[in-house]
Amino acid sequence: MNTAPKITCRDTTWLVSESQDRPLTESESRALEQHIAECPLCSKASVQFQVLFRQLRTYFDREASNGDPS
Ligand SMILES: [Zn+2]
8 A cells, every 4th residue: 555645735725726737646646635535624625626626617618619539
């Protein structure tokens, strides 16, 4: 079992927003998942992030009707 590096709540927020622009590395996403699993604050916040990102994606999907497949 690999242990991801400890990250802070601020790092978590940064990584979540970063993940919208580029794929996270394996160690980044592992650290993120681990922090969210251990931190009640971020676990709560991550639900809100997902709702927000889903709304953003819906908005951009509507705007970019000729988006490339990826
Ligand atoms: Zn946290």
